[in-house]
Amino acid sequence: MTEVDLAVIGAGLSGCSLISRLQQLGSDLTIALIEAGRGPGGRAATRRRREQSSWLLNHGAPGFSLSGSLPESMEELLAPLRSAGVLHRDNRAVLSLDAQASLSPANWPAACPDGGWWHGIPCMASICEALLDAAGSIHLSRQFETRVRWLERRQDHWLVQNEDRSWCLRAKRLVLSGTLLAHPRSLKMLAWNDVPLRSAVKEGVDVGLDTALSLLQHSQTEVRWNLMVDLGELALNGEKLPAQIWLNDAAKARWKVERLVLQPQSDGRWGLVVHGLDSGEAITPQNQSRLLAQQQQRLLNLLPELVQALPVVSAALEQATPLGVMRWGASRPLNNPLPPELQWCPTSGVGFCGDWIEGPGFGRAEGAILSGVNLAEQLHADR
Ligand SMILES: Cc1cc2nc3c(=O)[nH]c(=O)nc-3n(C[C@H](O)[C@H](O)[C@H](O)COP(=O)(O)OP(=O)(O)OC[C@H]3O[C@@H](n4cnc5c(N)ncnc54)[C@H](O)[C@@H]3O)c2cc1C
Incomplete structure (x- = not known):
């Protein structure tokens, strides 16, 4: 041994x-x-x-x-x-989404921390x-x-x-x-x-x-249901996409989503992750696959509404490929x-x-x- x-x-x-x-x-x-x-x-x-x-x-x-x-x-x-x-400083924009699906610069500490955002390269x-x-x-x-x-x-x-x-x-x-x-x-x-x-x-x-x-x-911990999507190539024409879009409290209450994360791929495609909030039902081995399917459908249905202020992303949704939902049973301690x-x-x-x-x-x-x-x-x- x-x-x-x-x-x-x-x-x-x-x-x-x-x-x-x-x-x-x-x-x-x-x-x-x-x-x-x-x-x-x-x-x-x-x-x-x-x-x-x-x-x-x-x-x-x-x-x-x-x-x-x-x-x-x-x-x-x-x-x-x-x-x-x-470990690299991420200077891309972080935006806020309100309950009318309008975007503006985010201005609260969790979304715009004093020390800025850091991320891993390449991932x-x-x-x-x-x-x-x-x-x-x-x-x-x-x-x-x-x-x-x-x-x-x-x-x-x-x-x-x-x-x-x-x-x-x-x-x-x-x-x-x-x-x-x-x-x-x-x-x-x-x-x-x-x-x-x-x-x-x-x-x-x-x-x-x-x-x-x-x-x-x-x-106690917080549960997250993260929907992953391959958006394919986007017709950006020089437009810069935000790294993250955080929902404000009213938007969170309306859609039960915390934020949207956009990630460019090395071949020109884009990935999107929708951070879905908890459904409230405790996860067990018996109900897990049903909950995953429900969350995937729920978040996919919301996507057109959530990204309507980003026409280039909206336009990509038709050809987008859903890649499943990742369940974080304990995404963070509370x-x-x-x-x-x-x-x-x-x-x-x-x-x-x-x-x-x-x-x-x-x-x-x-x-x-x-x-x-x-x-x-x-x-x-x-x-
Ligand atoms: C969706 C999401 C968004 C987040 N956003 C942010 C953010 O914006 N800013 C921020 O600062 N933080 C964020 N966090 C939190 C951040 O990711 C965590 O604080 C950090 O990664 C925790 O690291 P850790 O080592 O403490 O735990 P973990 O990363 O959970 O590492 C513990 C590891 O132990 C393994 N493990 C556990 N039990 C066993 C076992 N019995 N046998 C073998 N392996 C086991 C697990 O598989 C896991 O890999 C986010 C987290 C999630 C899920």
Whole structure:
């Protein structure tokens, strides 16, 4: 059985930042990164198409804001990405759509953050890929398309297994970068009969972990249904399209959509992602495919209304190809952040990172990156 010093579950921004920062600090830990998805990125991932290798569509976060002044450790992590052009300032317009479907410049902080928008080049997944590449391969093994289901705390190590226990790993320390294995939402959403981390360490054994789990138990998240569309080539004639169109409160209430994201492709085509708000019905394995079909139809029906102020996009709708709906069961945490002092629970040798950690970037990519950097500093100091 493979044995490592550290197992990191999740290759999103926080998990990849953690690993990359450990490497920057000169860590010699052997690390295994385990990810359920096909590649790195998590909620900042990119949808590719098997038959069209050049197609890249950012179907989660299309970009993110960064505060003007970042901690030195985070600057050090991001500087190489900025200078390599992988993390790039996105200066394209961000517009607001009102309930009459008229467009104007957006002027609220979430849509127009002070530090501007940053995105990955050529795509959002490139940021996580670059973070992992910077970490090198000497001490890092990567395991994709593997969802961890079972956790077991043995005397001085963790046993980590997939659903059918056909894959197994032994690790001295464990980091969860997502909440799936620690939050009761998996009971309904995945029809699991327990919360894996709670089963692994019984209540009363580790006070820090008990506090973390009970806080998390009450945290809520937002669901997103993101419709992806191939618009084909657009007759732009020099017209510049906005990067994002955010619906104002009245428009959101009317259409149950948060924003529209437009993304040029390298071959002249355009991708469109419609960020649909929650339908209100809890997702279960039984109703998931029905809800996906309903949301796809709902969002497709709305499209002509939503883009009527952009004639060039309206005109493209007739030939557009819908590419399905991506369901983000927990697109962002809404409340009950985990205090940074609970990020590492030494008694059980388990830690947490992600956008659900308390701090200025809570619920956003900035918070995810910062939490990974901070946990790396702590793990390195405690080695
Ligand atoms: C639609 C959408 C729009 C967004 N827009 C913005 C925005 O405009 N600005 C902004 O700042 N942020 C935005 N965000 C939020 C931003 O994407 C997240 O804050 C950030 O990507 C979170 O990174 P993370 O590493 O904390 O978590 P994640 O990216 O979720 O990474 C966790 C990873 O762990 C994996 N994982 C979980 N459990 C297991 C398991 N049991 N086994 C194996 N793997 C597992 C998951 O597959 C995932 O890849 C948006 C998110 C979404 C979904």
